[in-house]
Amino acid sequence: MAPRGHHLTEVALLASASPDLAAVDAGEREGWLDDPTVLPSLGPRARALAVASATRSVLVIVPVAGGGGGGVTVKPAVGPEEGQISAVEWVPLTTEDGEGEEGVAVAVGTDTGWLLFYSLAGDLLHKQSIYPSKILKLNFRERKENAWEDSGSDELSVVFPGVIARFDGADLQNILQKSFQDVKSRLWKDKFEEEDTADEGSFRRIPFQIWNVSKFGSCADAAIVGLMPPPLLELQSSQRHYCAITVGEDAVVSAYRLSEDRSRSIVGAILSRGVAATFSTISSLSKILWRSEPSPPKKSRPKPQSFAKTSPLTCLKDSPRKGERLTLSPSGTLAAITDSLGRILLLDTHALVAVRLWKVKFLSLFLNNLM
Secondary structure (H helix, E strand, O other): OOOOOOOHHHHHHHHOOOHHHHHHOOOOOOOHHHOOOEEEEEOHHHOEEEEEEOOOOEEEEEEOOOOOOOOEEEOOOOOOOOOOEEEEEEEEOOOOOOOHHHHEEEEEEEOOOEEEEEOOOOOEEEEEEOOOOOOOEEEEEOOOOOOOOOOOOOEEEEEEOOEEEEEEHHHHHHHHHHHHHHHHHOOOHHHHHHHOOOOHHHOOOOOOEEEEOOOOOOEEEEEEEEEOOOOOOOOOOOOOEEEEEEEEOOOOEEEEEEEOOHHHHHHHHHHHHHHHHHHHHHHHHHHHHOOOOOOOOOOOOOOOOOOOOEEEEEEEOOOOOOEEEEEEOOOOOEEEEEEOOOEEEEEEOOOOEEEEEEEOOOHHHHHHOOO
């Protein structure tokens, strides 16, 4: 993702002159970057800015200075069932012959728990139901290879109130890369135009893990900070464990051990390959057997996936203090947490101890220059 040294505020100012931002009620309007209904996300190397409007259900992708080209306005395939846009994030794609901005997709989350992926040209690459609740945040993290320890793989985390989901970067690449190449080559142009209004059954399902992190209360923000060792009394195995940090009203900060359910990932991978093909075959046979096919009944939303094992580690309760926002350092070893009393807590995510506590008068100014 874009280095945090590229400040979102500065890039937004460069893109403000673009007339495309008017579609999301942003741009030249004063204070649009502080509007909670306007959702900006900075692209890799700060060469593009994605801005979505929660009220208008519109996504605009605008190149900034040096990016070249014009903006693209996308109206995501969201209806009453999918709700309104609530989160936006960039997801890098590894392409065989593409580099730079062509190798990225834009992820869009909704307030009813749907996740959609779009190319920079506005083509729908994927659509999937995750969990029936508002997506508070999408965060893609690239893991750098470490010769001394297993730092894990790239991941996309999806944060809900009291729930967090994780998509492995390799699984995302397998699905999105194929969709990206199909759209780019225009071999499936007509198909994708139909799928833009189709349901989730038109796409292969990307396997993911999901955990309940509401033991100490619902969270306002959360993040998966990295791998962690298994419990002391647990036998060594190939199963991975992740550490998640949450902030919220009941507990300022909480920590959980998330255990990976490999069996569910394997089953999900098998289903993702078989369900789409089976559905297509059944549809073709039905057309042959019945010349006048009746109108198909409305398909119900897929049943939510079962939660994997979660183990609470610790929490900090300090009423009336409430945790509001969490920001990770690039390495994930430090987390800056803002609270309702105007303070910032710097947390060591490995040792789970507070390193510093500041009282900052201008929180927005501090966060914009944090990293």
